[in-house]
């Protein structure tokens with residue numbers, strides 16, 4: 428079957444001297460991997476090798492049940508090449524691509540997620556954007572879209588109110604990935620897999636929730652690193668494998684919770 432879809436390049440693998448296998452995200456067909464014959468030739472229909480983050484109009488032929496399809500034509504509309512000038516923006520963009528590849532099954536259409544990454548890449552392209560904050564919001568929204576959002580107002584074990592709890596604000600609160608939310612200090616001893624949440628990280632999660640409901644929020648550096656680390660931890664626990672670029676999105680100093 429022949430398709431025409433907007434598409435974002437998630438991943439490329441060299442297939443031969445002149446050809447690539449390219450993984451695209453499309454709104455209507457989800458992730459597709461296609462053989463791009465001759466794409467690395469300068470005069471190919473794709474106009475040379477297809478790059479990660481490249482967006483455009485894709486025409487392709489899909490094969491039945493999981494077999495590799497064929498790229499017919501890719502007309503690039505946005506390259507995002509400007510991101511390559513800034514190491515932290517490039518890592519943020521690559522991490523977004525990795526997250527989508529890791530959390531979506533092939534051929535599972537998810538138009539909301541397509542819009543999310545399209546908007547996330549566009550935001551990174553803006554000169555004044557904070558790449559760590561863009562990444563944090565992207566992770567938060569991605570979790571929502573794939574049904575793994577985090578509960579931060581109540582203890583996911585005993586339902587105690589944490590939004591107004593003094594102990595939570597004082598740092599006595601934990602996170603459990605399998606239950607998908609915060610654990611109060613009374614429930615914490617009985618929970619094996621957990622991470623302690625600092626007041627800064629908790630404030631950052633509050634800010635993401637506020638941003639999601641349309642309020643203007645600020646995500647200072649000391650909050651955004653812990654939030655990125657926590658959200659990436661949750662995703663890795665849920666997919667059961669490491670995200671290779673996760674260590675780049677917590678900022679200098681690496682591990683924060």
Ligand SMILES: [Zn+2]
Pocket residue numbers: 582583584585586587610611612613614615
């Ligand atoms: Zn509890």
